[in-house]
Amino acid sequence: MNYSLLTLEILVTLLGLGVLLAGLWVPAGARKLIGYGAATLVGVILTYAIGGASPADGTAFGGMFVVDAMSNFFKGFFLLAAVVVLLLSLDYADTLVGYAEYCALTLFALVGMLFAASANDFILLFVALELITITFYILVSFQRNRIASIEAGVKYLILGAVASGFMVFGTALIFGSANTTNFFEIAAKQAELTKSPLFLTGLLLTIVGLGFKIAAFPFQMWAPDVYQGAPSPTVAFLATGSKAAGFVLLLRIAFGVVPDLTAQWSRLFLGFGIVTILYGSLCAIPQRSVKRIMGYSSIANAGYLLLGIAAASLNGSAAVMTYLGGYIFTVLAAFAAISVVVAHTDSDDISAFAGLGQRSAWLATALTVGMVSLAGIPPLAGFFAKFYLLRAVAEHVMIDKAFLVALLVACVGVVISLYYYFGILRAAFFPRHAPDLAPIAVSSTAKLAIILAVAGTVYLGIEPEPMVKVAQQAAAGLKTLPEAPQTAAK
Amino acid sequence: MPALPDLLFYAFAGLTLLFGFLCVANPLTRNPVTSAMFLVLTICSLAGLFVLLNAFFLAAVQVLVYAGAVMVLFLFVIMLLDLKEEERRQLNKVALGAGSVAVAVIAGILIKAVMSAKPAAEQLVEGTTKPLGRILFTQYLLPFEILSLLLLVAMVGVILLSKKELK
Known part of the structure; x- marks a missing residue:
């Protein structure tokens, strides 16, 4: 068996264990060293992963674990998100109880995401998602002295457990009707399986479980509360890594396992997408807490991404990946600013951001880039993300007129989102009354995080072509996957 | 009979x-x-x-x-x-009503699916410890190993969340 395919996962696991042990020996005064070390080493692993050293495509563990263009694409972003999150968490090193464990758990959640990107079996899918979710239960309730953090953790735990229940039941039904849980084997006999109501029900229940992870309506109710209550670096990781992990699995199931069915179900995804966009956009309007707005914004963005899946085309799935790439940088930029402001002022109300333009140029830049890109204004990553996605949806209008509605709703959603994103910026630059205009000191690690995220957002906005090309290759690889081992043997 | x-x-x-x-x-x-x-x-x-x-x-x-x-x-x-x-x-009362409707709909879907199903799954493994252990350490080795990580995470989490002193 080819263990070298799992190099990234094994390295990050070892790093996580190392960090956990280091927490025992590093004196309390020097615990920031753990964060520096973890962030640096994940950065090294990231450069190793991007630098062409990543193994060639292949499968391991009897086709359960797969490395292909899509898994490599997402693994890069997961590692990058982890680097930025670890850098941001350094600002919380002195206030979080058990900072070493915080870093270790972040790394273990990263391991779960890496496995999710490569999961090619419903069992591995479930186990990887559980590793992510259970780690996040703890990361969300990490600030035990804040009641909001505990409350967020309990809400996430209860709703997450229900979603896991749906998912495991769906997996059982899929196994019951297909006699296998492997994606390749199911893809090989999808023609007959998609006629079986039992299989369809199982698939639907699995999608429900994934819908919870990506915070799509009607499984979104946890998002605002959890985003508001959890520590800011955790939220940054939840909004990027955890959501992208849900989408990589959804993409793999939708286009790698049952592509024909996805085309049939395109209206289902479309309906979910439309409602999710409207729900996220409309509910964000009256909010006062910036983190809560980010929660609703994350719901709305899940809606846009679902439209890309509904398009059920090569361009659609490539657009979903492009969107996620841009979205991850954008959200990291926004959360870099939010995280520092919340650490400094201990409040996530919009008023805490008042006068940010005068208080810190670094934070104001990161916040502006994040919000403008989220709103989808050129020339930032968020614009091209939405552009490619809506183009894929528009292409589908010819086949199904319902996509015209989706296009309209998406445009309405963008217009509404301008209001709440710019509401935050207005408070930052043109405050009605700013009680405190003292400069905010930005630590050098936070500056590095801001540079990474902002540079990525701007670069993908000016030069989106390279990533689009990679995303298209990844999407194309997904479609041909079922031709791999099992069908070749027949 | x-x-x-x-x-x-x-x-x-x-x-x-x-x-x-x-x-x-x-x-x-x-x-x-x-x-x-x-x-x-x-x-x-x-x-x-x-x-x-x-x-x-x-x-x-x-x-x-x-x-x-x-x-x-x-x-x-x-x-x-x-x-x-x-x-x-x-x-x-409202939650009870909404919950009952949701349960009824899901139960309806499930009953309909199960009634029309022709189960394909065969017994893959004898249910005693030896074959079960063998399949866990061969076919399902990877999920099994990830579960050990999951247990470690759960253990660390429980200790952190229930530790007495907040320092």
Whole structure:
């Protein structure tokens, strides 16, 4: 068996264990060293992963674990998100109880995401998602002295457990009707399986479980509360890594396992997408807490991404990946600013951001880039993300007129989102009354995080072509996957 | 005349459903301890279903670990809570109605799917410890190893969240 395919996962696991042990020996005064070390080493692993050293495509563990263009694409972003999150968490090193464990758990959640990107079996899918979710239960309730953090953790735990229940039941039904849980084997006999109501029900229940992870309506109710209550670096990781992990699995199931069915179900995804966009956009309007707005914004963005899946085309799935790439940088930029402001002022109300333009140029830049890109204004990553996605949806209008509605709703959603994103910026630059205009000191690690995220957002906005090309290759690889081992043997 | 295993299946399945219902919605009492006891009975009937599937090891684990160890912990936790307050709590009628509708719809879909199903799954493994162990360490080695990481995470999390001093 080819263990070298799992190099990234094994390295990050070892790093996580190392960090956990280091927490025992590093004196309390020097615990920031753990964060520096973890962030640096994940950065090294990231450069190793991007630098062409990543193994060639292949499968391991009897086709359960797969490395292909899509898994490599997402693994890069997961590692990058982890680097930025670890850098941001350094600002919380002195206030979080058990900072070493915080870093270790972040790394273990990263391991779960890496496995999710490569999961090619419903069992591995479930186990990887559980590793992510259970780690996040703890990361969300990490600030035990804040009641909001505990409350967020309990809400996430209860709703997450229900979603896991749906998912495991769906997996059982899929196994019951297909006699296998492997994606390749199911893809090989999808023609007959998609006629079986039992299989369809199982698939639907699995999608429900994934819908919870990506915070799509009607499984979104946890998002605002959890985003508001959890520590800011955790939220940054939840909004990027955890959501992208849900989408990589959804993409793999939708286009790698049952592509024909996805085309049939395109209206289902479309309906979910439309409602999710409207729900996220409309509910964000009256909010006062910036983190809560980010929660609703994350719901709305899940809606846009679902439209890309509904398009059920090569361009659609490539657009979903492009969107996620841009979205991850954008959200990291926004959360870099939010995280520092919340650490400094201990409040996530919009008023805490008042006068940010005068208080810190670094934070104001990161916040502006994040919000403008989220709103989808050129020339930032968020614009091209939405552009490619809506183009894929528009292409589908010819086949199904319902996509015209989706296009309209998406445009309405963008217009509404301008209001709440710019509401935050207005408070930052043109405050009605700013009680405190003292400069905010930005630590050098936070500056590095801001540079990474902002540079990525701007670069993908000016030069989106390279990533689009990679995303298209990844999407194309997904479609041909079922031709791999099992069908070749027949 | 149906065969004995079929009759036993319907008996255990019916008991599982009945005890499960009584566990969450007992019309006679709202005492959490009673609910916990019904959960024990649910788990025991589930163990019966596992035996019918020849999954003897799982059946034993179900009784020993879940009905035994885990439920004792549950009871400890329940005893530490204020039971009176739970009994005084009013039922939310709207939530109850919405929940019933959701349950009815999901049950409808499931019943329709199960009724029309032709099960394809064959018994892959003998349900005793040796074949089970073999399959865990060959075919399902990767998920099994990831689960060990998951247990480590859960352990670290429990210690962190329940540690006494906040420093």
